[in-house]
Amino acid sequence: MVCKGELQFMKMRIAIIAAAVVCVVGLGGCRKGAVPNTAPETKASTLAGPLAPEGFKAEVTAPTPPTKLRPGQVEIIAIKVKNTSGVIWWPRGGETTDRPDNTYYIAAGNRWFDKDGKRTSETEGHRGIDQVLRPGEAVEMTLQITAPKEPGEWTLDLDMVQEGVAWFGDKGSPTTKIKVTVVK
Numbered sequence: 001m002v003c004k005g006e007l008q009f010m011k012m013r014i015a016i017i018a019a020a021v022v023c024v025v026g027l028g029g030c031r032k033g034a035v036p037n038t039a040p041e042t043k044a045s046t047l048a049g050p051l052a053p054e055g056f057k058a059e060v061t062a063p064t065p066p067t068k069l070r071p072g073q074v075e076i077i078a079i080k081v082k083n084t085s086g087v088i089w090w091p092r093g094g095e096t097t098d099r100p101d102n103t104y105y106i107a108a109g110n111r112w113f114d115k116d117g118k119r120t121s122e123t124e125g126h127r128g129i130d131q132v133l134r135p136g137e138a139v140e141m142t143l144q145i146t147a148p149k150e151p152g153e154w155t156l157d158l159d160m161v162q163e164g165v166a167w168f169g170d171k172g173s174p175t176t177k178i179k180v181t182v183v184k
Helices: 004-027
Strands: 058-061 074-083 106-114 125-128 138-146 152-162 176-182
Touching: 058 152, 106 138, 125 138
Parallel strands: none
Antiparallel strands: 058 074, 074 138, 106 125, 106 152, 152 176
């Protein structure tokens, strides 16, 4: 038979063990060499809408960019996109969307600039991300580009865009600039 004092002691022990389990599970455990994510994560709205201003931070790289293209040449390039912000990027701009168009979609894109830094009126290329990217996460994907129709020295500018809102570079995010010669 268990006396009243022993019963209270057992209940207290169980409560302490349960609290310890919650702490360990909640913190994800302590692994040697683990690097904590120091960027604060901000959850975006569940319904598609513009990113918070701090969400427009990205890193776009191309491991094997083109250096020479023919006028109007269509090329598919490999790129890597990383969310360097503290905001979750939902592919469609939110966990859900009620929009019939692509407004608020998050996409990788490109623009062309001439040797004087003037943007060409050539069509931009865009490709939406197809998965949620949390802060610090990256995805490898492809992007279709079309070379300018005029031969010369051009800069291919790789960036992210939230459709209908803004290019990330216009909000202060760095872009990747690649020198490309368009030859006849």
